[in-house]
Amino acid sequence: DIQMTQSPSSLSASVGDRVTITCRASQGISNNLAWYQQKPGKAPKLLIYGAFTLQSGVPSRFSGSGSGTDFTLTISSLQPEDVATYYCQKYNSDPLTFGGGTKVEIK
């Protein structure tokens, strides 16, 4: 099975900072990669799919890039409401594996 590895596992940044989270697949998955945001006590929310396509209603400060094995989620200007845990997920084949998550906090 393909493994998904996220880094870092947590980060702390200031409001307005640029934040980057990486996700690496153990084998190539083309662009079949999604990013989810989970706020405390809430269900996850789809942010990005197809590695870089923004889901409807998601703020444009979020962006995704990458293909094959290496992917990035970027928040261009961190806002207080972005405090959450972020997960990548590959969906090219079963199992639809998630990364371990990255917890984002405000410094």
Next chain:
Amino acid sequence: EVQLVESGGGLEQPGGSRRLSCAASGFTVSNYAMNWVRQAPGKGLEWVSIISGSAYGIGYSTYYADSVRGRFTISRDNSKNTLYLQMNSLRAEDTAVYYCVRGYASGSYNPLDYWGQGILVTVSS
């Protein structure tokens, strides 16, 4: 408006069985892939199972995580627009919040675009 409402959670003994239900509204479950994803307390997300949509009335496929294969069964009742997860031979490590999640389209391999609020299943003696 798309809504997914899970029910059937609670406390179960090790070795016991439990059936989760997910009532869908705002769309037809048979036209989409439907998933179960779980999250153990304080842990990350774990995909559990998927049932593909039945495009044009043609059959469907089901897949399972290794951790539940042979013990859990995913199914749906098109007349009730409801998804199910039958969980047998429950173990302590099955303790988690279980989310019912819609796939973006009918095929098995799509991002997950709508999530239920989640239902807690606790396996303990």
